[in-house]
Structures are given as C-alpha cells and as structure tokens.
Amino acid sequence: MTVALNAPLDDWVTRLADEAVAFAEQNDTPVKVASGISPSGPIHLGNLREVMVPHLVADELRRRGIAVEHIISWDDFDRFRKVPKIDGVDESWEQHIGKPLTRVPAPHGSDAANWAEHFRRELEAALIELGVTYRGISQTQMYTSGAYTDRVLHAMSERRRIDTILERYRTLDKAKKGGATDADAAAAAAEAADAASGSAEEADGSGDSGYYPYKPYCSVCGTDFTTVIAYDDESTALEYQCRCGHTETVLLREHTDGKLVWKVDWPMRWAFEKITFEPSGVDHQSPGSSFAVGKDVAPIFGWRRPLGPMYAFVGIRGMAKMSSSKGGVPTAAIALRYLEPPLLRWLYGRKKPNQSFDVALDGELPRTYDEWDALTRKVSGDKAQPGDIAAYARAASVADPAAGAVRELPLTPRPMPYRTLASVVDITTGDDEQTLRILSALEPDEPLTGLDVLRPRLDRATAWVAEQMPAEERTVVRAERDAAALAALGDEERAALRLLLDGSGTPAPAGLGRLEDDWTLAGITHQVYGVAKVQRGLGADQIVKGDKELGAAQRAFFVLLYRLLVGGDTGPRLPTLLLAIGAERVRELVGEDRIQPN
Numbered sequence: 001m002t003v004a005l006n007a008p009l010d011d012w013v014t015r016l017a018d019e020a021v022a023f024a025e026q027n028d029t030p031v032k033v034a035s036g037i038s039p040s041g042p043i044h045l046g047n048l049r050e051v052m053v054p055h056l057v058a059d060e061l062r063r064r065g066i067a068v069e070h071i072i073s074w075d076d077f078d079r080f081r082k083v084p085k086i087d088g089v090d091e092s093w094e095q096h097i098g099k100p101l102t103r104v105p106a107p108h109g110s111d112a113a114n115w116a117e118h119f120r121r122e123l124e125a126a127l128i129e130l131g132v133t134y135r136g137i138s139q140t141q142m143y144t145s146g147a148y149t150d151r152v153l154h155a156m157s158e159r160r161r162i163d164t165i166l167e168r169y170r171t172l173d174k175a176k177k178g179g180a181t182d183a184d185a186a187a188a189a190a191e192a193a194d195a196a197s198g199s200a201e202e203a204d205g206s207g208d209s210g211y212y213p214y215k216p217y218c219s220v221c222g223t224d225f226t227t228v229i230a231y232d233d234e235s236t237a238l239e240y241q242c243r244c245g246h247t248e249t250v251l252l253r254e255h256t257d258g259k260l261v262w263k264v265d266w267p268m269r270w271a272f273e274k275i276t277f278e279p280s281g282v283d284h285q286s287p288g289s290s291f292a293v294g295k296d297v298a299p300i301f302g303w304r305r306p307l308g309p310m311y312a313f314v315g316i317r318g319m320a321k322m323s324s325s326k327g328g329v330p331t332a333a334i335a336l337r338y339l340e341p342p343l344l345r346w347l348y349g350r351k352k353p354n355q356s357f358d359v360a361l362d363g364e365l366p367r368t369y370d371e372w373d374a375l376t377r378k379v380s381g382d383k384a385q386p387g388d389i390a391a392y393a394r395a396a397s398v399a400d401p402a403a404g405a406v407r408e409l410p411l412t413p414r415p416m417p418y419r420t421l422a423s424v425v426d427i428t429t430g431d432d433e434q435t436l437r438i439l440s441a442l443e444p445d446e447p448l449t450g451l452d453v454l455r456p457r458l459d460r461a462t463a464w465v466a467e468q469m470p471a472e473e474r475t476v477v478r479a480e481r482d483a484a485a486l487a488a489l490g491d492e493e494r495a496a497l498r499l500l501l502d503g504s505g506t507p508a509p510a511g512l513g514r515l516e517d518d519w520t521l522a523g524i525t526h527q528v529y530g531v532a533k534v535q536r537g538l539g540a541d542q543i544v545k546g547d548k549e550l551g552a553a554q555r556a557f558f559v560l561l562y563r564l565l566v567g568g569d570t571g572p573r574l575p576t577l578l579l580a581i582g583a584e585r586v587r588e589l590v591g592e593d594r595i596q597p598n
C-alpha cells in the first residue's frame with residue numbers, strides 16, 4: 001500500500017526537518033545530517049536512535065525533493081575502553097585496552113578483520129533491512145590517511161584558546177557534579193551510552209605538561225596511555241612519553257597515528273564534513289559535555305555547532321531472559337529477528353526524540369504487532385488522520401535517493417495476528433504442514449494455499465517462540481496420558497468428555513456429532529462450547545446469556561481439557577489446540593477407553 005504524505009503535519013519529524021532546512025539556509029550550506037557510532041561492542045537499540053533520528057529527518061526532506069546526505073561516522077579510531085562481557089571474548093582482551101578499536105582482535109569465531117569491523121558489520125546489515133541510506137566514514141581511515149592533518153595542526157596551534165574554552169566548562173562540570181545528582185540515573189546513562197561516540201568521562205587533553213588536544217598512539221605498545229610533553233609549533237615536533245616507558249619525538253605534520261581528543265575531534269569533524277544536523281544522547285548534553293563545549297570549539301575550525309536535538313533512552317523489555325550466547329545486549333539485529341523492519345522504524349518514529357520508550361521483546365511483543373495492524377487498517381480506511389498516515393508511510397516506505405522515488409519496504413502480504421501465529425507455531429513446534437493445516441482452518445473464507453503469504457511475519461514469530469516466548473506461556477502437549485487424573489474423574493466429567501468425543505446422538509447444530517464430523521475451527525468451537533449446554537438440557541447451538549452456572553461449567557470443562565491435554569490450567573484457544581493435536585491423539589489423551597459408562 002503506497003501512502004502519499006500530502007497533508008500539513010505537526011509531528012516531530014516535520015518540525016525537525018523544517019528546522020534543519022532553516023538552519024542550513026542561514027549558513028548557506030546544504031542540509032547534511034550525521035550520526036556517530038563507536039563500534040566498541042554490540043550496538044544497543046538505544047544507539048539505533050543516533051541513526052534513526054537523522055534518518056527520519058533526511059527521509060522527510062528527500063520526500064520533499066531536497067537532496068540530503070546522511071553520514072554515519074564509524075568512530076573506530078576511538079580507544080578500546082573496556083572489555084564487554086560477551087561470548088567469544090575473555091580477559092585476555094584486557095591487554096588491548098587503550099588501542100584503537102580497529103587494532104583490537106575480533107571476538108573468537110568472527111571472520112571480521114578486527115573488533116570494530118565485527119560490530120560495525122552487524123549494524124550495517126540491520127541498516128540495510130531498515131532501509132537506511134547513508135555514507136559510512138571510517139575515522140581510522142580518515143586519521144591514518146592524513147585527511148585531517150591540517151586540522152590537527154590547526155588545533156595544536158590554537159591549543160591555548162581551546163584550553164581556555166574547556167576550562168570554563170570544566171568549572172561548570174565540577175559545579176554540576178558537586179550538586180545533587182541521581183547516581184542511578186548517571187550509571188544507567190553511562191551503561192546505555194557505551195556505544196555512543198566519545199565518552200563523557202574522557203580526558204580532554206589537559207595534563208601536567210600543558211594542554212595538548214592531540215593524543216598519539218604509542219608506536220611500541222599501541223595504546224593511548226601517552227602524554228604529550230612538548231610541542232614545537234614551528235617544526236611540528238611533538239614529544240610524547242608512554243606508560244610503557246617509551247619516549248619518542250614525531251613530526252606532527254607527518255604523524256597519522258593519533259587523534260584529537262573527543263571534545264575537539266567532534267567539532268573538527270562537524271567543520272570538515274559541513275554537518276548541519278546531528279543529534280546526541282543525553283550524556284553528551286550536560287553543561288560541560290562535548291556538545292555544550294562544541295558550541296565554542298566549532299568556530300575555531302570555521303564552523304557552527306549543528307542543530308543537535310537530544311534523544312532519550314530506549315528501554316528494552318524481555319532481554320533478561322536472553323541467553324548470553326546472543327551477547328546479552330539487545331541490538332537492532334536481535335530486534336529484527338522478531339520485528340519486521342517497518343515495525344521497528346515505526347517504534348523510532350512515533351516518539352519524539354526527547355521521550356524515552358521501550359522496545360518489548362517479551363510477552364508484550366505481540367501487542368506491538370496488534371497496534372501496528374490497527375494502524376494499517378486505519379490507514380487503509382477513510383478515517384485516518386494525517387498523523388496516522390505519516391506514521392505509517394515513514395515506517396513502511398523510504399525515499400530512495402538513488403531511484404529518486406519512494407520505495408516500499410517488504411511487508412507480510414497476509415498479516416495474520418502475530419499472537420495467533422506464535423501460538424500455532426508453539427503448538428506445532430514449527431511443523432510447516434501442521435501449521436498450514438491449522439492456519440487454513442482459522443480463516444476458511446480465505447483459503448490459504450501456502451505459508452509464503454504469511455512471511456516474513458511467520459518467520460519472526462517462529463524465532464520469537466523459540467527464543468523469547470515466556471516459559472509459562474509455552475504449550476507442551478502431554479506425551480503420555482495423565483493416568484492419575486483419568487482415574488480421578490467424576491461421573492459428570494466422564495459424561496462431558498464422552499459428549500466431546502462421540503456427541504449427543506443428535507446431529508449439529510442443535511446437538512453434537514462426533515468430534516471428527518466437522519473437523520474445522522468452527523466445528524470444533526461448536527463442539528467444545530456445546531458440551532456443557534447439552535449436559536444441562538440446552539441445545540448445543542443455543543445462545544445463552546447471563547447464565548452463571550453454565551459459564552462456570554464451561555470453564556471447569558475447559559480446565560479439565562487443558563489438564564488432560566497440556567498438563568496446565570490454561571493454554572492456547574481450545575479449538576486451535578485440538579486442531580493442532582489431531583483427533584486421534586485427543587481421543588488418546590482424554591482416555592477414550594476409560595470414560596465409557598460403567
């Protein structure tokens with residue numbers, strides 16, 4: 001379904017896009033949006049906001065016919081700060097702390113050339129699925145090729161000015177830290193910001209031997225535990241010493257094995273790339289943070305700090321149960337195992353950047369699909385508001401700059417409810433033939449000839465059932481009949497089970513036939529709801545309202561069936577469950593031979 005965005009809108013994407021255009025016009029430059037990702041470990045769904053906020057703004061502008069470049073800076077020349085607790089990595093990685101991320105070995109079992117590449121690739125694959133168009137820039141490549149050499153020399157020649165600016169903010173930072181801060185919130189922020197670019201706590205270049213905004217990587221041990229001890233502006237001779245004992249003098253105009261400190265590096269790159277829009281997480285927006293400092297540092301490089309909306313955290317529900325083999329970190333790649341790309345785009349588009357939200361991967365995940373399906377129905381009808389239409393269009397399609405057109409992202413042709421798919425896959429343990437048989441019976445008016453029209457949603461539901469479905473919601477059909485329960489059945493229960501299997505002797509719909517007589521969802525529904533009615537002298541098809549005794553009898557009968565079939569008090573809808581189990585097996589489990597009249 002193609003949806004055109006032609007009504008005036010007042011959502012955050014529209015507003016930020018308008019602001020981005022106005023800002024770029026003021027500065028006489030094209031709109032250029034940026035994201036910075038430090039591939040220091042698995043890239044958390046919270047950091048996906050760093051990409052999705054500028055992406056959605058760029059996408060809106062492209063729909064308006066405005067050319068926009070989105071760059072993603074892979075901050076892979078950043079130092080390796082700490083060893084994350086993930087599979088394939090052990091304490092031996094401690095020795096690499098302080099080296100650039102591109103010189104740290106990839107986790108065991110990875111075929112990536114280095115640490116940064118391993119984690120970058122995972123996000124790159126997710127971004128393709130999400131329809132994000134961008135130009136990726138490796139900071140390792142930029143620094144080591146000497147692309148920034150002039151800027152590095154400029155920063156060094158302006159180091160006193162930079163130091164004076166930073167000093168003002170250092171005081172602000174101390175004042176803030178002295179005040180009452182929420183330690184838990186700060187810790188949570190630091191945790192979530194792991195893959196954000198730079199670090200709130202990173203050294204800004206000051207030291208006992210003076211202020212230098214450049215830090216070389218040691219030519220002996222490879223780390224940045226180095227201190228610049230002297231610099232000669234004329235010759236660009238830079239002397240450093242390292243924690244390992246190495247001391248060396250290099251010519252900075254030729255030296256490419258080091259980088260500007262983050263608070264200077266970021267504004268330098270705004271200027272280098274002519275960035276006009278780059279959001280950042282809350283940890284970068286405190287009074288002495290890099291974004292605040294950048295306002296005064298950027299002009300040193302002849303540029304202005306870009307528009308930079310702050311984005312709030314993204315919480316994840318359901319990862320506690322995630323096995324450590326998945327790294328324990330909810331990444332975009334993991335979310336896309338269960339969520340179709342348009343749904344994940346939709347979650348990032350529907351909240352303003354400064355509002356936090358949760359991505360539910362737990363038992364609440366089917367509800368996300370229900371809400372999306374409701375939006376889809378609304379948009380297909382004539383009651384949709386412009387906001388609904390925009391939210392849908394931004395999620396389900398992207399402006400493709402190469403094609404100069406809007407491209408639809410793949411959606412499931414026949415979107416059956418996720419909850420139903422999950423429940424059926426759970427019962428059938430993923431058997432395609434059984435799954436098709438049951439799902440066909442669910443919607444007999446629209447015959448289902450194959451499973452392909454249910455994909456990719458069906459595959460997502462299958463993965464979710466296997467990896468995320470809460471254990472207490474799992475259905476395990478009894479392998480053996482419950483002999484003790486069968487022996488304890490009362491006369492009325494046995495009579496009810498006989499009615500279910502063999503009927504009342506009068507045909508449906510007024511009476512009940514044999515269970516197999518109408519082996520469809522509707523037929524089985526009639527059968528299971530009819531048992532308690534026939535037992536009470538009512539017609540099986542009689543519509544009865546407000547009869548509490550009947551309701552209680554039906555519930556008791558359902559509980560009895562669940563106990564005999566799946567060993568619990570609840571389960572998937574009984575007609576679906578019976579269809580899945582098959583009539584023969586149902587007869588076995590309810591003890592056909594044990595319930596005959598004495």
Ligand SMILES: [Zn+2]
Binds near residue numbers: 219220221244245246
């Ligand atoms: Zn060293």
